[in-house]
Amino acid sequence: MDSYRKKLKTQNILYCIGAAALLVIQILAFTGVVVPVGTGERWHGFYNGFIAGAAMGVMILCTTRHT
Secondary structure: OHHHHHHHHHHHHHHHHHHHHHHHHHHHHHHOOOOOOOOOHHHHHHHHHHHHHHHHHHHHHHHOOOO
C-alpha cells in the first residue's frame, strides 16, 4: 500500500508541474511574449490566440477528474 501511495504522490506532482507549465505557456501567449517564427505580422495575434487556447484546452483535459 505504501508503494501505491508513493506512486500516486509522484503522479500528482508531475501533473502539477505539467499544469503549471501549460499555465505559463498560456500567459506568455496571451501577453505576446511567445512569437511564432516564420509568420507575417498579420498572423501573430491569431497564432498567439491559438497557442493560448490549445494550452488551455489541454490543461482543462488534464486537470479534470473523471469519477
